[in-house]
Amino acid sequence: MLGHLERPAPGAGQRRLGADIGPLYILNGAIGFIFAASGPVALILAAGTEGGLSPEELASWVFGAFAINGAISILMSWWYRTPLAFFWTMPGTVLVGQSLQHLSFAEALGAFYATGVLMLLLGLSGWVRRVMEAVPMPIVMGMVAGVFLRFGLDLVRSLHGDPAIAVPMTLAFLLLSAVPALGRRLPALLGALAVGALAVAVLGRMDGAATAGLLVTRPVVQMPVFSLAALVELVVPLAITVLVVQNGQGIAVLRATGHAPPINAIAAVCGLGSLVSALVGAVSTCLTGPTNALLTQSGERPRHYTGGIVTGVLAIGFGVLAPTFTGLMLAAPRAFVATLAGLAMLRVLQSAFGIAFRDRCTLGALVSLLVTVADLPILGIGAAFWGLVAGVATSWLLERGEMKAPG
Secondary structure, three states: OHHHOOOOOOOOOHHHHHHHOOHHHHHHHHHHHHHHOOHHHHHHHHHHHHOOOOHHHHHHHHHHHHHHHHHHHHHHHHHHOOOOOEEEOHHHHHHHHHHOOOOOHHHHHHHHHHHHHHHHHHHHHOOHHHHHHHOOHHHHHHHHHHHHHHHHHHHHHHHHHOHHHHHHHHHHHHHHHHOHHHHHHOOHHHHHHHHHHHHHHHHOOOOHHHHOOOOOOOOOOOOOOOOHHHHHHHHHHHHHHHHHHHHHHHHHHHHHOOOOOOHHHHHHHHHHHHHHHHOOOOOOEEEOHHHHHHHOOOOOHHHOHHHHHHHHHHHHHHHHOHHHHHHHHHHOOHHHHHHHHHHHHHHHHHHHHHHHOOOOOHHHHHHHHHHHHHOOOEOOEOHHHHHHHHHHHHHHHHOHHHOOOOO
16 A cells, blocks of 8 residues: 555755755744644634633643644655645634534544544545545535634624724734735734734733743643544544645645645645544644745745744644643633634635635535534534535535536
């Protein structure tokens, strides 16, 4: 089965890395890391808090999401001399947060392990492309839009309910997004985070106990429980969000800049990374689209991989100190995390709606969206799974000629 994996690039080594790395690529790598360490972390905290996880379990989740995936990013970028930054599936994180309303965390961990095995086998077998084409992308993105929609709604509610925190953050995000010259110097999400932190400090709304000092992660290892309801509810949606949504986006970004990402190896590594991450309670590994876009935004293409290595190194450091950062964010007002997560999701929501209703299978995408948003579990299985089922069934019955992607 290993014959399906793409071979690493020849000649990678310390001398090559020393010659290729430079200030521009270090900056790109740092910006890519900062994106992942701002809004997306808020998603983990929001989902985990909603699911009743303890601060220690949340810190362990963040450790796995950053430290383990940071190591994978370093190795893959080095081996293939391609910027391959891996983190965790954001749609999957939100999906798990919803599932923890009726599943135990141990059951979710069982689904993480099963998803990891499935993706590893798909990567080793070379069947990844077939899986990516099995479910029409508009229906998948209808489900994703339904999963993410509440974060946009929470952003609006925060603007109404706690304007002293949410309004300055949103204005900073809009300003940095609207003025490219400013946005290049300070990413919009980082600016929103900084302004929000300043507002929290000025208003005196931070729990003083959270600023006790640097704390090192003590990973929490838990035994999984393999329940049929959790496996049915989570494994297929998680695998689809990784292989189709997240990896598909990351691969498209890299191809657009002239890179040739190793599709089978990426899927296999996502499976392996998911198995290791599950040990410490972290959701499935994926190739990230936004971070890889930031790594390839400037500079010479053959040297882009060094930015991926920088991102990985910074991610490991962040993961080791996860309790410090998660403690600070958990001690902030709820509106701070909700606003940061909502702003991080705006572009993702825009993309999801755009793909879902652009041209084909639009009725199936709408049904997938509605069933997911309704969030009504059936037979103990969450709505995201049924959203996919209902969307595919609708398109198969009423839009069959549009089911196949255009050549």
